[in-house]
Amino acid sequence: MNRTEMILTLIDRLGVVSVRQLHDILKLGTYRNTCRVINQLSTYLNVVRSKEKIVYLNKEGRELIASNNEVKKSILFDHMLLANEAYIYFNCPIDWKREQITEVIKEPEYSFRIQVKGLKQAVESKKIISDSIFTRNGYVHLIEIDNTRQMSDNLKKIKNYESMWDDIKQKYKLQPILYFFTVSENRKRKLARACKSLRAEVLSFSEIK
């Protein structure tokens, strides 16, 4: 049961995961054995067959590990599976979190202490949603997955990271590093150019698989 809960907790953390990825992460011997072990958990899993077998927790699986993280079948599965490749690339970080929101709210600065009663001052708020995030060796690693996203959206997001870089540093009290994982060498070059002002690394999935 311990192993069952451990595997279900892992699947819950990743959202969706392919059997091949579970084989890489769990190290249960041969690929065939991983298939068999995952098959034993079929009561707790929804299965999607695409290029490969993909699993995610069903209601019973969520109940067993007391998770509220309901995953619904969507076009985002490919994106989540690519994020898993990054998770495996970084050797399965313990504090890996998906869709992590970093929000900074700045109180307005008053040049003099007169405040009109009932008049609300505009509060400056900035936020960025990283595809994944984890900490290691004194750094906070910010992970972005570029799958089918438009390049203009990527550039906007990089600008957003630039504007929040110091805030991220303050919030996590760690030096940030941005990792962009992309699908082609051409996009990799463009992203690397755009990230020049940041401590960042751009990798293609063909490099890490």
Added chain:
DNA sequence: GACTTAATTGAGGAGTTGAA
């Protein structure tokens, strides 16, 4: 040491996909 149970492995075959 004998027995039981769970985990793992090996063999072989079915289904799917993509290239020729």
Added chain:
DNA sequence: TTCAACTCCTCAATTAAGTC
């Protein structure tokens, strides 16, 4: 359409660990 490569499944055999 054919064929190779890959993924997945089932079944039987083997190995490891625990209990008496």
